[in-house]
Amino acid sequence: MTELVALEGASYAYEEGPTVLDGLDFAVREGKSLALLGRNGSGKTTLMRLLSGGLRPREGRLTVEGRPVSYDRKGLTRLRTTVQLVVQDPDDQLFAASVGQDVSFGPLNLGLADAEVRTRVEEALAALDITALAERPTHLLSYGQRKRAAIAGAVAMRPRVLILDEPTAGLDPDGQERLLATLDRLRAAGTTVVMATHDVDLALRWADDAALLTPGGVRTGPAPETLARTDLLAQAGLRLPWGVAAAELLRAQGLLNGSAVGPRTPEELAALVAAAPADG
Ligand SMILES: Nc1ncnc2c1ncn2[C@@H]1O[C@H](COP(=O)(O)OP(=O)(O)OP(=O)(O)O)[C@@H](O)[C@H]1O
Ligand SMILES: [Mg+2]
Secondary structure (H helix, E strand, O other): OOEEEEEEEEEEEOOOOOEEEEEEEEEEEOOOOEEEEEOOOOOHHHHHHHHOOOOOOOEEEEEEOOEEOOOOHHHHHHHHHHEEEEOOOHHHOOOOOEHHHHHHHHHHHOOOOHHHHHHHHHHHHHHOOOHHHOOOEHHHOOHHHHHHHHHHHHHOOOOOEEEEEOOOOOOOHHHHHHHHHHHHHHHHOOOEEEEEOOOHHHHHHHOOEEEEEEOOEEEEEEHHHHOOOHHHHHHOOOOOOHHHHHHHHHHHOOOOOOOOOOOOOHHHHHHHHHHOOOOO
């Protein structure tokens, strides 16, 4: 498995603050969706900004496919076409007058031909299901619409890794489902997706891998196992996902054998119970 983007021994401290990340090793593996979880203030946003080049590690280094990133213009342009970050608050990301203009900004900045820019913008708007909003002023959109517009701006760069900082926060349940469906389509098309979230159930259901930011460092592993580690979850200020709790109950009742994967959704729970051997 290729490590597409990685931080090696990375440390970071803000100008007037304590060290946030210290000697951190963290890798995004190509094709593996990754959920990043941790307490408020644990450094998720900082880590994502280091991965996307917005911040530069004080110590250690950032690599893309094993090669150290150079923080000059050329190096950062190469990084931006590989990794795109969507910040948590769309108002920190959107700035152009209309949605279409905003989404076209990145591709135009790459110096692409007009036709190529148009294609990318249309594609990104369609991917986020906001084609109808192309001409609308960004400041008149609803919060969920602004979130989609901000993600479209990143998608238009056709990054290999799309990093989203709490993308589902503030979305209604249907909006969350639509966003997850969009991310699934991007994944199917080959984009590696990383998201920060506080939602353990969402992480269990959505992610291949989970990374928990704890005071002892970051712990990354397959989501079902990592999100079943009560010790790590407690350190990260998180509770057990209900799917893991349900799996434990099913095992205790003999309805799920030891190594089988537990349910991640109500539908999977129903299927497991239906398939379990009847008593006696
Ligand atoms: N621009 C900044 N200047 C100084 N300190 C900062 C700055 N941004 C963040 N910090 C500090 O760095 C630490 C990590 O913050 P960060 O935003 O990375 O956490 P987070 O895990 O994303 O939290 P949340 O879940 O609240 O979004 C916090 O202690 C925070 O106060
Ligand atoms: Mg944050």
